[in-house]
Amino acid sequence: MYRTVAQLDSQMQSLAMWFPGYFTRIRLPEASVQGRPVHALRLRAGGGPERRGVLLVGGTHARELMNPDAIIELAVDLFVSYATNRDLVYGGKTWPASDVKLILEALDIWLVPCANPDGRVHVMTVDGMWRKNRATNSGTSCLGVDLNRNADFLWGVTQGQTSCSPCSDVYAGPSAFSEPETRNVKHLLDTHRIVTFADVHSYSELILWPWGHAPTQTTDPKKNFTKLPTPKCQPIQVAGYQEYLSPRDLQRFQTVGGRIRDAITAVRGRTYTSEASIGLYPTTGTWSDYVYSRHIASSSLGKTYGFTFETGPWMGTAEESFHPADPRPVIRDAKSGMVALLQQSICAIELIGAQFFRAQAEVKALQQVRDKLLSTTDAGRDWIALFERVEGPAVLAMLGDRELLSDTAELVKRASALSRDDATKLTDDEVDAGLAVVRRLRSRLEDPGLRKDLRAIETQLEALRGTPMSKAVERLMATPPGEKAPARSGAKGKAGARG
Amino acid sequence: MARQSKDADAVGRPSGVPPEGERFEATVHPGEREAALARVADLDLDRVPDPQGGVRVVVNADDLAELVRRGYEVRVVRTVPIAPVDPALVASDEEAERWLEDRIAGIPREEER
Secondary structure, three states: OEOOHHHHHHHHHHHHHHOOOOEEEEEOOOOOOOOOOOEEEEEOOOOOOOOEEEEEEEOOOOOOOHHHHHHHHHHHHHHHHHHHOOOEEEOOEEEOHHHHHHHHHHEEEEEEOOOOHHHHHHHHHOOOOOOOOOOEOOOOOOEOOOOOOOOOOOOOOOOOOOEOOOOOOOEOOOOOOOOHHHHHHHHHHHHOOEEEEEEEEEOOOEEEEOOOOOOEEOOOOOOOHHHOOOOOOOOOOOOOOOEEOOHHHHHHHHHHHHHHHHHHHHHHOOOOEEEEHHHOOOOOOOHHHHHHHHHHHOOOOOOOEEEEEEEOOOOOOHHHHHOOOOOHHHHHHHHHHHHHHHHHOOOHHHHHHHHHOOOHHHHHHHHHHHHHHHHHOHHHHHHHHHHHHHHHHHHHHHHOOHHHHHHHHHHHHHHHHHHOOOOOEOOHHHHHHHHHHHHHHHHHOOOHHHHHHHHHHHHHHHOOOOOEHHHHHHHHHHOOOOOOOOOHHHHHHHHHHHO | OHHHOOOOOOOOOOOOOOOOOOEEEEEEEOOOOOOOHHHHHHHOOEEEOOOOOOEEEEEEHHHHHHHHHOOOEEEEEEEEOOOOOOHHHEOOHHHHHHHHHHHOOOOOOHHHO
């Protein structure tokens, strides 16, 4: 059963009214083209300043009915799990209550269950296959703009499934962000620290990430969309064009996409594919490309990893695939995938350093080391992947051990100070303190893979005694986890060759 | 299909716009002239995901004719009526309220604190 727009709004209103410590309902700045209010819901547990934000949007395409329901249900599921300390169970996938607790205490979860209310009303009252919003288009009786072609990313470049014809179902609109529904989502991106974004669509069981307009390349940063000629209403004019994506971000999209896929498969065995958006078909002006492109187009903006979910399998007909008679199995799959996305959006160092100990500058210094140095070599990216595997379980372990948490915070601060000082060497005491934390963590984790990861950290730490931080980072850039550190004299050359 | 709106807020239909009528779900193939499937995008059709990775569209009769005129082989799979989603699939207000009440049962609300 699918909720009406009024029912979605009513449930958001009830949640915010009954549980104001968790839910905040916000009316977005603009009404839809037919005058309906559009709301966002913020979910978090605990107080404090604004946190890393995750924005989940549903109902962009009206006929893809199940996703607004999935998003509102996810909000309720997370809240109930937190409030009752019960695990979240979706078929064969169990999300421990401790995981949900961490998600709600570490993030601001922003939800726009129904970005296109006019379209949903139209699907439920007139045409079940309606896709766009209900905008009138000058000079034609054809209605509607495709809200997932209207964002300011190569807007109006008619590559693949993007059109300048108002009668087309993939009409990009008269200008970028011409539609109030898209401006509403942009408003959230502009006014909150959204680090991860997902636009939840149907169907075909895909987890998509940039790019949608061209194949990806990771070798030539100069070849990027900001320098691409973009004649309106024509496809890309550069033959064989490939868009740059940094190796680090490609790795991140692949890693997070893979974890979403695995979390969905665990529910009832459905196998989603995680791939670049162009794998479905070429597009421009889409949400996931736009949100990720913002930090490239404007260096003052933070990075947002943008995903598109395509929930649900082929059901034999297009209509049944867009709105199956029983959407519950697909909704369970989607919710598990969204929980995985939330979990992957937590940054342990930021949580420990900034949230618990107000060490914002130290956290930024370490993030610089990650983004400017480690991310530039294969071995460095392997270390980043290792830390991203370990950080969630590690934080959970620390939250149950205040002493461990405090010791880790001290390490974060010390490592940050060292990262800003090329000359000072890692002392035996500092290395021993780091080893003690890692060993205590290892004793608390049962997963053999994670224990192996922590052993790899121990091995590297042992080898760093008496080493300046700059050299230590060089070693990590040259030596992947599990490999013996090279002789000191060779480290720099190898890192340089890879970088 | 955008070009077949029968919404009450639609303005008068000028000549040249197809009359309201049937739509078709169809798959598109290169045909004997081996027309390039990538060029189907030029027709601005409503393309929907195809389970085999092919080209599947939801189109009206004029679009079907245009695809054939351009040399594509078009296999009509079924008609797609212009009708609201089955009302039986839409929750009643009572059902929606009950769902939420059931889920949050036992959790103290602000008004009860």
